[in-house]
Amino acid sequence: xxxxxxxxxxxxxxxxxxxxxxxxxxxxxxxxxxxxxxxxxxxxxxxxxxxxxxxxxxxxxxxxxxxxxxxxxxxxxxxxxxxxxxxxxxxxxxxxxxxxxxxxxxxxxxxxxxxxxxxxxxxxxxxxxxxxxxxxxxxxxxxxxxxxxxxxxxxxxxxxxxxxxxxxxxxxxxxxxxxxxxxxxxxxxxxxxxxxx
Numbered sequence: 001x002x003x004x005x006x007x008x009x010x011x012x013x014x015x016x017x018x019x020x021x022x023x024x025x026x027x028x029x030x031x032x033x034x035x036x037x038x039x040x041x042x043x044x045x046x047x048x049x050x051x052x053x054x055x056x057x058x059x060x061x062x063x064x065x066x067x068x069x070x071x072x073x074x075x076x077x078x079x080x081x082x083x084x085x086x087x088x089x090x091x092x093x094x095x096x097x098x099x100x101x102x103x104x105x106x107x108x109x110x111x112x113x114x115x116x117x118x119x120x121x122x123x124x125x126x127x128x129x130x131x132x133x134x135x136x137x138x139x140x141x142x143x144x145x146x147x148x149x150x151x152x153x154x155x156x157x158x159x160x161x162x163x164x165x166x167x168x169x170x171x172x173x174x175x176x177x178x179x180x181x182x183x184x185x186x187x188x189x190x191x192x193x194x195x196x197x
Contacts (some may be wrong), residue, residue, distance in 0.1 A: 001153045005048055006055070007142040012046050012135070019130065020046070021078060023114035024143025028151035030095060034171070035159055036084040037099060039134050040150035041106035043078040043114055044143050052076060055145045057138035058152035070153040073146045080146075081109035082154045097187065098122055106147075120144050 005017070021043045021090040025094040029037040046053075051072045058066055074080055085102040103124050107117055118128050120137035134140055156175055163171035 001136070006053060007140060007145060008046065008104060009042070010118055010132075010141045011143055013095070015046050019116040021112060022116045022118060023079075023107055023110060024118050024120075024122040024137070024141055024145070025124070026058075026138050026144050026147040026151055027102065027128040028098055028148070028155045029175075030099060032175070034087070034169070035155065035162065036086050037095075037102065037173070038084055038098070038151040038155035038158070039102040040080065040082045040083055040154065041103075041105045041110050041117075042073065042080040042116075042146040042150055043110060043112055044073075044076060044146055045147055049076050052142070052146070055142060055149065056062060057136075057145060058148040061149070062141065063097050064158070066149055066153050066156070068151050073149055077146065079112035080150060081106050081111075082150055083109060084154070087128040100126075113134040118144055120148065175197065182190055 011018050011020070014020055014022045021039050024045045025039065025041045029035060052069065054065060055069060057132045059068070083102045083106045085098045090098045103119065104126050107114065107127055114129055116129055117131035118137060118141050119131055119133045120133050121133055121164060123133045134144065137144040139145070159171045159175040
């Protein structure tokens, strides 16, 4: 299989096989200590998009790059959706079930029904169309990279809003992730004021 520019190989191959349009799905915040997980689904056109040339896994992009790409992905997408799964839902159902159901909900929320779904790493049962998990998918498929940026930037924007309400917790700096911070609490989502944020 020939590799196409802008991480489009999977999408174009599937579309040419009659399985398009192809949606990518990814999440942000799965390992966070506070806040929701954000799950995005995105369908992009098959052709190259100059505005999205630097699109890749959101973790490999700077905050400035993600902020710049966020509206561009939304503007160029044929369809996109973001679902937030609350810390309370995560506590009630567990992170895996919350993530799986959130991915199903994100795909269901798309205005355009996909013919195929590409998911970053996880096999997700229950999509209404065929799907394929791709290890490192957010660096290998443009539609997953787009979903990665939508999920990460949506969650970061929400954590910035929470920082304005709870400035003592530094959400603007760490976005609820554990890197280098110790909250001294047991349950992943109960790290702030003993509540689920």
